[in-house]
Amino acid sequence: MDKLKIDELVEKYNEGLSDPAETKLLEQLIEKGEVDLTRLRELHALDEQILKVETPAPSLRLDDQFYAALANEKRQQKRALSFSLLSWDLFPRLAAAAVLILSGFAVGYFIQSPSQKTEVSELTKEVSDLKEMMMLSLLEKESATQRLRAVSLTSEMDQVSEKVTNALFTTLNQDENVNVRLAALEVLKRYSKSSEVRAQLIESIAFQDSPLVQIAMAELMVTIQEKKSVDALKQLLQNENTPKEIKTKISESIKVLI
Amino acid sequence: MNLEALSDNNLMMKVREGDLDKMGLLFERYKRPLYGFFYGLNKEQELSEDLVQNTFLRILKYRNLFRGEGDFRAWMFHIARNVNIDHHRKHRIKATEALENWQERVGHHENQSVEMQQNEEHRMLSMAMDRLPADKREVLLLSKFEERKYSEIGEVLGCTEGAVKVKVFRALQELKVIFKQLEKIS
Numbered sequence: 001m002d003k004l005k006i007d008e009l010v011e012k013y014n015e016g017l018s019d020p021a022e023t024k025l026l027e028q029l030i031e032k033g034e035v036d037l038t039r040l041r042e043l044h045a046l047d048e049q050i051l052k053v054e055t056p057a058p059s060l061r062l063d064d065q066f067y068a069a070l071a072n073e074k075r076q077q078k079r080a081l082s083f084s085l086l087s088w089d090l091f092p093r094l095a096a097a098a099v100l101i102l103s104g105f106a107v108g109y110f111i112q113s114p115s116q117k118t119e120v121s122e123l124t125k126e127v128s129d130l131k132e133m134m135m136l137s138l139l140e141k142e143s144a145t146q147r148l149r150a151v152s153l154t155s156e157m158d159q160v161s162e163k164v165t166n167a168l169f170t171t172l173n174q175d176e177n178v179n180v181r182l183a184a185l186e187v188l189k190r191y192s193k194s195s196e197v198r199a200q201l202i203e204s205i206a207f208q209d210s211p212l213v214q215i216a217m218a219e220l221m222v223t224i225q226e227k228k229s230v231d232a233l234k235q236l237l238q239n240e241n242t243p244k245e246i247k248t249k250i251s252e253s254i255k256v257l258i
Numbered sequence: 259m260n261l262e263a264l265s266d267n268n269l270m271m272k273v274r275e276g277d278l279d280k281m282g283l284l285f286e287r288y289k290r291p292l293y294g295f296f297y298g299l300n301k302e303q304e305l306s307e308d309l310v311q312n313t314f315l316r317i318l319k320y321r322n323l324f325r326g327e328g329d330f331r332a333w334m335f336h337i338a339r340n341v342n343i344d345h346h347r348k349h350r351i352k353a354t355e356a357l358e359n360w361q362e363r364v365g366h367h368e369n370q371s372v373e374m375q376q377n378e379e380h381r382m383l384s385m386a387m388d389r390l391p392a393d394k395r396e397v398l399l400l401s402k403f404e405e406r407k408y409s410e411i412g413e414v415l416g417c418t419e420g421a422v423k424v425k426v427f428r429a430l431q432e433l434k435v436i437f438k439q440l441e442k443i444s
Binding site for chain 1: 420
């Protein structure tokens with residue numbers, strides 16, 4: 001069909017004068033891409049209005065449910081993966097390696113020369129790396145006791161790497177055992193001077209559904225005087241699953257912070 | 259992180275590789291359009307939230323099926339459609355309201371206040387959308403939330419881009435008729 005006839009057909013449709021056969025023909029042209037929908041004035045105007053109609057927003061319940069489901073999926077994923085590197089077979093080997101390195105360190109300590117001082121600091125780093133590796137491997141264990149051991153290992157480290165703090169936050173946000181979460185929070189308290197750690201602590205508030213951890217977090221925010229945590233604490237108040245007694249405690253913490 | 263790394267397809271590939279936290283980014287990006295889609299179809303807040311949740315759960319469950327070649331958003335809406343169909347099949351809900359009963363179709367939940375705050379024209383347009391047959395309403399909602407990317411909508415519906423344009427044309431025609439009827443009544 002030539003362009004002129006197409007233009008006439010479109011114009012006739014826009015005037016509201018098309019008969020059913022002409023409308024059918026118009027449909028065929030639309031399907032072939034020879035007529036663009038934007039040329040049909042009234043329909044295009046209606047389509048434009050549809051875009052402007054405001055969409056209602058979902059409630060916070062959706063967020064709570066989704067992130068809880070995601071946390072659960074992550075836990076299941078961890079259990080399903082077989083960490084051959086982190087099996088029980090490896091642990092005694094790691095421990096033996098640690099003993100050897102520490103013995104070497106002890107011997108070297110008494111025979112120090114300037115070049116050997118460099119070796120000592122390298123050994124210290126090796127020990128630190130080994131502790132970190134042990135800690136991270138223990139955090140993956142099924143047993144809550146082993147995970148608690150992992151967290152307490154962290155408290156023996158002079159300095160912790162970003163990898164370790166990230167692992168602690170993962171534990172705080174996702175560990176299924178409340179005691180392990182509380183232990184992770186205790187360790188993270190020591191690093192709360194860091195602005196990054198503080199920011200992550202605030203984010204962690206939303207992940208907590210255990211009343212004990214919720215209270216501990218609210219108390220920590222008051223201790224470190226972190227006013228930026230108020231919004232996150234208010235969200236806990238709005239969550240209908242938060243027990244009444246906890247809401248009272250959180251309200252008190254917010255009053256102190258404001 | 260550069261922009262390419264944050265694209266839908268790249269994020270979904272990361273999820274597929276085991277980085278489930280990236281699913282959170284996709285959730286934040288699409289929870290509102292998906293909710294709008296389900297709410298437009300069902301007009302129930304709690305149900306629509308559940309269907310959004312189910313859609314993301316299904317995406318997680320079938321993450322290994324995502325190949326990264328097609329469009330993530332089309333795949334997501336394809337899953338969303340199936341979630342909606344499964345829900346209604348399970349609950350056997352039939353929509354047979356006549357035009358005169360449109361007052362009963364206003365939603366019974368908090369989102370009603372949002373509808374009331376819209377200007378009169380938008381409110382009537384929403385009501386007119388409610389009156390459309392489900393398949394026509396669905397195609398207009400997809401057109402809205404997929405930004406009129408008709409080829410992408412074709413992937414969702416399993417038809418050609420041209421066929422999608424015809425569906426949109428027919429849906430808009432019927433919407434115009436209903437809208438004019440509502441204007442006369444009000």
